[in-house]
Amino acid sequence: xxxxxxxxxxxxxxxxxxxxxxxxxxxxxxxxxxxxxxxxxxxxxxxxxxxxxxxxxxxxxxxxxxxxxxxxxxxxxxxxxxxxxxxxxxxxxxxxxxxxxxxxxxxxxxxxxxxxxxxxxxxxxxxxxxxxxxxxxxxxxxxxxxxxxxxxxxxxxxxxxxxxxxxxxxxxxxxxxxxxxxxxxxxxxxxxxxxxxxxxxxxxxxxxxxxxxxxxxxxxxxxxxxxxxxxxxxxxxxxxxxxxxxxxxxxxxxxxxxxxxxxxxxxxxxxxxxxxxxxxxxxxxxxxxxxxxxxxxxxxxxxxxxxxxxxxxxxxxxxxxxxxxxxxxxxxxxxxxxxxxxxxxxxxxxxxxxxxxxxxxxxxxxxxxxxxxxxxxxxxxxxxxxxxxxxxxxxxxxxxxxxxxxxxxxxxxxxxxxxxxxxxxxxxxxxxxxxxxxxxxxxxxxxxxxxxxxxxxxxxxxxxxxxxx
Amino acid sequence: xxxxxxxxxxxxxxxxxxxxxxxxxxxxxxxxxxxxxxxxxxxxxxxxxxxxxxxxxxxxxxxxxxxxxxxxxxxxxxxxxxxxxxxxxxxxxxxxxxxxxxxxxxxxxxxxxxxxxxxxxxxxxxxxxxxxxxxxxxxxxxxxxxxxxxxxxxxxxxxxxxxxxxxxxxxxxxxxxxxxxxxxxxxxxxxxxxxxxxxxxxxxxxxxxxxxxxxxxxxxxxxxxxxxxxxxxxxxxxxxxxxxxxxxxxxxxxxxxxxxxxxxxxxxxxxxxxxxxxxxxxxxxxxxxxxxxxxxxxxxxxxxxxxxxxxxxxxxxxxxxxxxxxxxxxxxxxxxxxxxxxxxxxxxxxxxxxxxxxxxxxxxxxxxxxxxxxxxxxxxxxxxxxxxxxxxxxxxxxxxxxxxxxxxxxxxxxxxxxxxxxxxxxxxxxxxxxxxxxxxxxxxxxxxxxxxxxxxxxxxxxxxxxxxx
Numbered sequence: 057x058x059x060x061x062x063x064x065x066x067x068x069x070x071x072x073x074x075x076x077x078x079x080x081x082x083x084x085x086x087x088x089x090x091x092x093x094x095x096x097x098x099x100x101x102x103x104x105x106x107x108x109x110x111x112x113x114x115x116x117x118x119x120x121x122x123x124x125x126x127x128x129x130x131x132x133x134x135x136x137x138x139x140x141x142x143x144x145x146x147x148x149x150x151x152x153x154x155x156x157x158x159x160x161x162x163x164x165x166x167x168x169x170x171x172x173x174x175x176x177x178x179x180x181x182x183x184x185x186x187x188x189x190x191x192x193x194x195x196x197x198x199x200x201x202x203x204x205x206x207x208x209x210x211x212x213x214x215x216x217x218x219x220x221x222x223x224x225x226x227x228x229x230x231x232x233x234x235x236x237x238x239x240x241x242x243x244x245x246x247x248x249x250x251x252x253x254x255x256x257x258x259x260x261x262x263x264x265x266x267x268x269x270x271x272x273x274x275x276x277x278x279x280x281x282x283x284x285x286x287x288x289x290x291x292x293x294x295x296x297x298x299x300x301x302x303x304x305x306x307x308x309x310x311x312x313x314x315x316x317x318x319x320x321x322x323x324x325x326x327x328x329x330x331x332x333x334x335x336x337x338x339x340x341x342x343x344x345x346x347x348x349x350x351x352x353x354x355x356x357x358x359x360x361x362x363x364x365x366x367x368x369x370x371x372x373x374x375x376x377x378x379x380x381x382x383x384x385x386x387x388x389x390x391x392x393x394x395x396x397x398x399x400x401x402x403x404x405x406x407x408x409x410x411x412x413x414x415x416x417x418x419x420x421x422x423x424x425x426x427x428x429x430x431x432x433x434x435x436x437x438x439x440x441x442x443x444x445x446x447x448x449x450x451x452x453x454x455x456x457x458x459x460x461x462x463x464x465x466x467x468x469x470x471x472x473x474x475x476x477x478x479x480x481x482x483x484x485x486x487x488x489x490x491x492x493x494x495x496x497x498x499x500x501x502x503x504x505x506x507x508x509x510x511x512x513x514x515x516x517x518x519x520x521x522x523x524x525x
Numbered sequence: 526x527x528x529x530x531x532x533x534x535x536x537x538x539x540x541x542x543x544x545x546x547x548x549x550x551x552x553x554x555x556x557x558x559x560x561x562x563x564x565x566x567x568x569x570x571x572x573x574x575x576x577x578x579x580x581x582x583x584x585x586x587x588x589x590x591x592x593x594x595x596x597x598x599x600x601x602x603x604x605x606x607x608x609x610x611x612x613x614x615x616x617x618x619x620x621x622x623x624x625x626x627x628x629x630x631x632x633x634x635x636x637x638x639x640x641x642x643x644x645x646x647x648x649x650x651x652x653x654x655x656x657x658x659x660x661x662x663x664x665x666x667x668x669x670x671x672x673x674x675x676x677x678x679x680x681x682x683x684x685x686x687x688x689x690x691x692x693x694x695x696x697x698x699x700x701x702x703x704x705x706x707x708x709x710x711x712x713x714x715x716x717x718x719x720x721x722x723x724x725x726x727x728x729x730x731x732x733x734x735x736x737x738x739x740x741x742x743x744x745x746x747x748x749x750x751x752x753x754x755x756x757x758x759x760x761x762x763x764x765x766x767x768x769x770x771x772x773x774x775x776x777x778x779x780x781x782x783x784x785x786x787x788x789x790x791x792x793x794x795x796x797x798x799x800x801x802x803x804x805x806x807x808x809x810x811x812x813x814x815x816x817x818x819x820x821x822x823x824x825x826x827x828x829x830x831x832x833x834x835x836x837x838x839x840x841x842x843x844x845x846x847x848x849x850x851x852x853x854x855x856x857x858x859x860x861x862x863x864x865x866x867x868x869x870x871x872x873x874x875x876x877x878x879x880x881x882x883x884x885x886x887x888x889x890x891x892x893x894x895x896x897x898x899x900x901x902x903x904x905x906x907x908x909x910x911x912x913x914x915x916x917x918x919x920x921x922x923x924x925x926x927x928x929x930x931x932x933x934x935x936x937x938x939x940x941x942x943x944x945x946x947x948x949x950x951x952x953x954x955x956x957x958x959x960x961x962x963x964x965x966x967x968x969x970x971x972x973x974x975x976x977x978x979x980x981x982x983x984x985x986x987x988x989x990x991x992x993x994x
Contacts, residue, residue, distance in 0.1 A: 150601075474841075
């Protein structure tokens with residue numbers, strides 16, 4: 057117990073430092089350096105508890121401070137104290153979600169929480185089904201799996217050979233997990249995606265020859281631009297063609313908590329399934345991803361295998377609480393408790409305030425740079441989510457013509473600035489190319505600890521690190 | 526911070542009580558009672574931190590003490606202090622495994638730990654590849670996915686329609702996740718399994734008409750009996766027919782740590798892939814499951830989608846450490862640190878001692894009951910793993926003929942005893958029917974805190990609770 061308290065003391069110090077702007081976000085080392093910096097190898101003989109504590113300190117020394125107010129690198133940032141406490145409790149309870157028998161409270165909390173999330177999606181009385189899955193990619197794969205089963209239940213036993221060739225639709229800005237899921241499920245990825253959703257209806261009728269369209273995966277909050285697909289229009293098309301409508305709201309789902317911003321998801325209530333990752337915009341510790349399904353019972357029929365060693369039918373309690381056979385996983389980590397406890401601590405209004413604040417900060421950034429010298433925005437208009445995508449144009453490129461040479465020089469700007477940021481350890485922000493657009497910064501804000509001053513710092517830092525390029 | 530310390534105090538008390546034999550394993554309530562016992566609902570308004578602490582206390586009051594020395598209900602039991610500390614550190618670090626950029630230390634530790642596990646499997650120099658996945662079911666699904674891709678790489682783009690009908694082989698005692706995986710991957714589950722592995726070769730030649738056998742999933746430690754498939758014989762067959770050999774060692778893999786017991790996995794070094802769940806026999810907190818793959822690079826080609834927002838090709842460090850594109854998941858929880866830290870604290874020899882002890886306890890139980898009045902063993906001979914499967918025959922059935930009435934009465938014995946155990950909260954052990962065998966107890970031991978006295982207690986408790994049946 058004194059060992060656990062020693063670890064806690066180390067962790068509390070780390071947590072305090074995570075929020076301290078004078079601390080580095082990262083103490084960067086190249087992989088081969090870091091491998092040599094310390095002896096990480098596993099051996100036959102045990103180490104002492106003192107050495108174990110040193111291992112922990114060393115690990116934290118080189119870890120990224122993902123709770124730092126200047127860490128903007130991913131969609132999941134921040135470190136919520138109640139969420140952290142809940143995760144610690146989850147570890148101490150060390151159980152598995154497959155049956156009520158071994159996770160009574162957590163199974164009930166999953167039930168309560170998923171129902172509440174479905175209510176927020178707009179399904180009457182929170183009706184439907186769902187599960188917490190290990191991340192948005194798996195949630196999206198579940199949606200495809202269930203949609204396929206709904207249309208062709210024989211696929212479960214007979215495989216793809218027994219059913220027509222299927223095709224799923226999604227936009228080119230959708231998350232790559234839709235393709236990963238299609239590959240895994242044996243559907244294949246070799247399908248041209250409609251470039252805009254207005255092409256969707258056209259594509260659908262064209263594809264009717266030889267292929268059966270079975271799912272449209274619309275995106276609520278794309279990964280790079282934070283854009284929202286027109287869900288109402290897509291719902292109309294899906295209704296007309298009787299196709300499963302999935303909404304990947306892994307990133308944008310959090311906006312359902314905000315009275316000001318939830319209109320961006322109008323139409324989500326007409327979806328058959330929704331992915332929503334509270335570990336992104338709601339700041340719940342990793343991982344916490346929900347798949348919500350409108351039709352009750354479908355997940356169960358799709359995935360159940362009736363393992364008699366887990367789902368005995370002669371138990372003494374209500375078996376509808378043995379939810380494990382809905383899942384592809386057998387053992388399933390308890391991901392619900394951190395969301396549930398944070399929701400109790402903040403209330404819906406607390407999540408709303410936190411999300412509104414992040415969107416306000418994104419708008420502040422957008423307004424700050426849209427006309428600023430040395431900046432070009434990647435897409436027109438105000439960001440719909442907290443994604444602000446922009447090029448920083450170093451002075452040497454500002455008066456250049458827009459030709460290939462400029463593009464090839466601009467392409468190198470963001471990676472160099474990013475590398476310098478990491479070496480200084482002052483801040484982190486993501487960049488990427490997209491289609492014909494060369495590397496640009498994608499700023500996202502999901503950490504409620506960030507302030508206007510941190511946005512100002514980011515811009516100053518980009519200029520400091522990039523002006524000689 | 527004082528809030529976090531308050532939570533820690535609650536958790537430390539809980540941990541201490543988990544090991545106290547005078548504490549109940551479970552304070553059982555039926556689902557509808559538990560729903561009414563407390564207000565679990567989510568509301569608009571926040572609760573105070575005092576209320577949050579109360580939520581935590583209430584949650585723990587009704588949680589199962591999975592670390593309790595008399596909790597034998599699942600393959601994952603026990604609560605290791607170093608593992609718990611490591612999980613707490615993981616929560617505080619709150620990052621994601623997809624890139625070195627945001628998880629430098631954890632990516633390196635995954636590399637070190639997987640290589641060590643592959644060494645223990647027996648692949649030269651720990652060569653190969655692997656990943657920590659969210660549980661054994663997903664690890665097994667990965668194996669099928671990769672095996673299919675290895676034989677027919679075009680399946681990724683073109684889907685199952687472009688390749689022959691596939692068939693996987695596994696024994697009837699294999700884990701149900703093999704079927705779940707086959708259903709998800711579009712292969713279908715409607716495949717007769719060879720009842721014994723000696724039938725495998727026969728089945729294989731028979732199936733060659735119209736189907737392409739692509740994978741044999743052998744089991745090292747079946748879920749119910751703890752049996753080990755004859756891996757060398759299976760390896761010979763797989764070699765002959767050029768089929769991917771997968772070993773599901775989710776449960777039995779831990780025995781590789783034991784010089785005394787690892788012979789049971791002889792032949793595993795000839796597998797193409799191995800599932801091994803340290804969260805089972807090695808007592809690592811949930812979840813920690815590894816898939817090991819012999820051929821390097823295959824996971825990457827099979828699953829990669831080159832998302833340019835994560836896996837930028839112009840980063841400033843060695844990109845081979847950006848391992849996320851190997852996975853089906855995008856975000857991936859850090860599951861490695863608890864295993865790594867426990868391994869450092871125990872050494873391989875510490876895991877060995879812990880595993881040997883659990884197997885010795887199982888043998889003690891077997892010897893105690895094999896000739897005891899009122900017990901019948903479900904399978905002949907000494908258990909190969911810690912699974913001891915037996916019927917308790919209450920006095921009223923002992924002199925009955927072995928007819929249908931006896932069977933139908935015996936079927937009800939284990940469920941009633943189990944229900945009583947849970948209501949008294951004194952111990953928990955699993956039961957199930959299997960094939961034509963009516964409900965029997967499946968005792969498993971993976972908690973190093975258990976002792977001979979706890980085994981004695983279990984037997985006394987079964988007799989106390991079952992003698993009137």
